[in-house]
Amino acid sequence: MDEPKLTADLLKADWRVVKAKRLLREALAEHSENLTRRDPSPELEADYAAALEQFAQLRGNPLYFPFLGSGVGRGSLVELADGSVKYDMISGIGVHVCGHSMPELVDVLTDAVIADTVMQGNLQQNRESLEVSERLVALARQQGAPLDHCFLTSSGAMANENALKILFQYRPGSHRILAFDNAFAGRSLVLSQITDRPQYRAGLPATIPVDFVPFFDPDHAEVSQHDAVAALHMYLSRYPGAHCGFMMELVQGEGGYRTAPHSFFAALCQELRQAGVPIYFDEIQTFGRTLAPFAYQMLELDQYADIVTVGKMTQVCATLFGNAMNPKPGLLSQTFTASTTALIAAKFILHKLEHGGFYGPDGRNAQIHRRFCIRFEKLHRQHPELIRGPWGVGGMVAFTALDGSPTVSKRVLTELFSAGVIAFAAGSDPTRIRFLPSLLAVTDDEIDSVCDILEQTLLRLHEE
Ligand SMILES: Cc1ncc(COP(=O)(O)O)c(C=O)c1O
Incomplete structure (x- = not known):
């Protein structure tokens, strides 16, 4: 017996849709193929x-x-x-990892144009939301990171907000967070405290106390590692049980593209493990761009990835976390996770990144x-x-x-x-x-x- 066909699949396969895609591709190619750098008119x-x-x-x-x-x-x-x-x-x-007017992307995005809704969210998830979540978890786990769940959301800041809520619920009684000097976490009221730029929180009330740990200095590698571990130790003993986690950018984005070797991060992660403080990698800028899909994979820090956020090039943002941290119902929800266009683009991009020879x-x-x-x-x-x-x-x-x-x-x-x-x-x-x-x-x-x-x-x- 034939598989029952969904109307949506019949629509996508309709010859008129297929032809429309071809015509769009041709028109796009005709109008954009001769673009070269030029001055304003x-x-x-x-x-x-x-x-x-x-x-x-x-x-x-x-x-x-x-x-x-x-x-x-x-x-x-x-x-x-x-x-x-x-x-x-x-x-x-x-964000625009496909560049501008990529014909192949325009082709798949036509499916979003004929989809039933512009946006997807808590009561309106289509199949793309499931597929993107599944791909992100599979990619995140491919070297063994203990990440089981993926909660989609609309911006990097919201992915980080969701991560913080998960962490605070997981660590009852905690009220502080650890971060690196020169961190950037996003623009919400809470995240502007973690972002180490006074002008980004000028006039805002203090929300969450942040303990800043010095970052790696390649000119003084050993000393800086020692100083970072000592600072971490000091904060952990001064405020026992008070930290919901340590938020780390493994390549500091807004902080100036600084990174550190495995040993620097591993030394801090081991301390955090001993103290029972969760490790939180903010990969909103790094995801997809380093020598592995996730920077923690490039740096072989998979075992320490308790909670991870991604965004930007994924088009739809996400918080990835392990079973132990699964939040209670009601903690996370939202009207919009992303547009159908963004979700279809996310699927396309994740596929290309996985199969396009980008890593290593x-x-x-x-x-x-x-x-x-x-x-x-x-x-x-x-x-x-x-x-x-x-x-x-x-x-x-x-x-x-x-x-x-x-x-x-x-x-x-x-x-x-x-x-x-x-x-x-x-x-x-x-x-x-x-x-x-x-x-x-x-x-x-x-x-x-x-x-x-x-x-x-x-x-x-x-x-x-
Ligand atoms: C490391 C990092 N975290 C969080 C964010 C915030 O993401 P969004 O601007 O999508 O809210 C950014 C954005 O630049 C970022 O680079």
């Missing part, structure tokens, strides 16, 4: 400036960059509404990193005053430009933007410039063109 400039001004008025503050996308691009290239086409080396701070010492992420680094290092040898670094790992690339001061770095970013490369700052002392390229799209030629523009921009600024 003079005739669009006045309207563009007015639109930016109106947006600034409405938001209450101007945008960081004068960026209003037109809605089309090709690979790493993105068209703005002023007619310019730029290399997007920041991808919405790590010679995977695509490592190759992308090396291609940038070779150019940065060459430029440094010729002009040591222009560039220092590189820092980061895999698809997280950072360098310090000129004197690395916040003002000069902002100027470099502005000049790069005008010259056709979108990048962003990381860290504050010194300020580093980071690239989070679209890993599924960026080509070696694009990396070379970006490096050419970077070199010309730095040389010009240095000569001023």
Whole structure:
């Protein structure tokens, strides 16, 4: 007997839908295939400036960059509404891993256009929500991490909020948290306390006490490891039983793309294990970008992964946790987990990451990193005053430009933007410039063109 067919599957397979997808693909290819980097069109400039001004008025503050996308691009290239086409080396701070207007992605996203709902959430989960949760748990466990559950949500901040609720419920009586110096956790009231930037919590009430542990210093490896363990020890003995967990970014994102070897994290994790304090990896920026799907896998810290959050390139964010921490019903829920579009994209991206040769010492992420680094290092040898670094790992690339001061770095970013490369700052002392390229799209030629523009921009600024 034939399998009963769902109407939804019959609809997706309908020849008109299949044909519509082909027509969309063709139209997209025709309109985007000749996009190359270009300057703004003079005739669009006045309207563009007015639109930016109106947006600034409405938001209450101007945008960081004068960026209003037109809605089309090709690979790493993105068209703005002023007619310019730029290399997007920041991808919405790590979100657009497929780059812009990827035909294969547009193809699968057409299924979201004909799906019954725009959003999915607590009372409205479609099959994609299940499939994404299943893939994330399977990926998270592939080297043995004890993670059994996945709770989807709409933003990195919400994934971290959910993780904190799970942790506090799991550790009754705890009311503090441990984090690293220069941590970034997100923008909610609680997370702004864990984020180690006073200006991000200016005027906000203190919510949760945070004990900051110094991060690894590669110039003083042994001393910094000793200092970190000593600080942790001090906090654990000063506030016994008071910590819900230690939130760690294994590659600090906003903190400047600093990371540490296995031994540094393992020393802290062993202390935490002995004290019974859960270990919490915030992988919202690192997920997918290092030399393994999760940075804790690259660093072989799987056994310590008690709770993990992901976001950005996954399109839908998530909190992963083990059986022991399963929260009581009622603790976590929400109207929206994500849009159907985001969930279908998440499924597509997870599949590509798993099967696209991105990981390992010679995977695509490592190759992308090396291609940038070779150019940065060459430029440094010729002009040591222009560039220092590189820092980061895999698809997280950072360098310090000129004197690395916040003002000069902002100027470099502005000049790069005008010259056709979108990048962003990381860290504050010194300020580093980071690239989070679209890993599924960026080509070696694009990396070379970006490096050419970077070199010309730095040389010009240095000569001023
Ligand atoms: C490490 C880390 N945690 C949390 C967040 C917050 O994520 P979202 O901006 O999606 O709320 C970010 C965002 O930059 C991040 O880099």
